[in-house]
Amino acid sequence: MNNDLLFDFNVDKAAKTVYITREFNAGQALVWDAFTKAELLDQWMAPAPMRAKTKYMNFEVGGRRFYAMISPDGQERWAVQEFTSITPKTNFKMYNAFADKDENRELPGSEWDYNFSEQNGITKVDITIFNESFERLEKLLEGFKIGFTITLKNLEDLLASLS
């Protein structure tokens, strides 16, 4: 981990939007691949000890990625990403929704907008996530929660107190 790299995480509760900015110590082409190629996405997109598994991915406008987050005890949480706009190496947008294992989507989902830019060999990625509902945001975290051993207890207590 490189501590000099920028990491910003902001939530605009009123606008139901999450803003994430992160820099990576790699060229734009490589970072772009890491966000848009299934075999690379599966290597990092799930926070350990969870892992990600892409069933298929057609990275083209109107195409989809169907994937699961899998917990250490084998629980699978499926989701579908539908790509709505692609400007190679610079920007892509998608609509993300949870789904069952047969790819039936649970709406509403969220809109994701990714921007890539490079300066002096450092690539900056800006991500904007718009959620139609806060419940959905909550669910997003719920998905990550499965198998999250260290902080699980705290989080359970918190979710219990919030429900």
Next chain:
Amino acid sequence: MKPDIFQAIADPTRRAILTLLTIQALTPNVMAEKFDMSRQAVSKHIKVLHECDLIKPEQSGREIYYHFNAKKMQEFDHWLAQFRQNWETQFNQLDEVLSTIKEQKK
């Protein structure tokens, strides 16, 4: 089902009420005046905010004053911190993936 904190703050009027209550405790009547709303409409919002513990009633003489419960709001921030932590973990994993690929290319 009890409303949760996310439903409570999803409504702009309830957010405005919360903002107002961070400055001072208010009675339902005063809230109704400030927002130019009926007592009934304000009561509905109060009910939602109260049920999820974002505000707390306190009897003072014949009046009930509602206070902002900052502790509850903190829970929301903790929840967000958790969300942030997940992203941090993922991005650190991506750092590893990127450096591995760069090594292989050398």
